[in-house]
Amino acid sequence: MVMQMSIETAKMSERGQIIIPKEIREFIEAEENTIFTIMPLDKDTIIMKKLDKAKLISEFRDLRSSVKKLSPVEIDKEITDARRSKR
Helix, strand or coil, X not given: CCCCCCCCCCCECCCCCECCCHXXXXXXXXCCCCEEEEEEEXXXXXXXXXXXXXXXXXXXXXXXXXXXXXXXXXXXXXXXXXXXXXX
């Protein structure tokens, strides 16, 4: 759903902090301590994406459950093999 919103402005403080306008925070349902990922597209454009910690943890758990767990002996062998291949 795309909401018709007016363009808002924000000013960066001397410490590099930017306050997201209240109307936008409410629309994206961002609360205190919400975490965002930030990526520059170019010198004039950045993208901020709200990070859903519960979803991220769930995805990592799903990934971990699909990966073979190595024994300590297998881990040591992988380390030894990796070190040998760097020589």
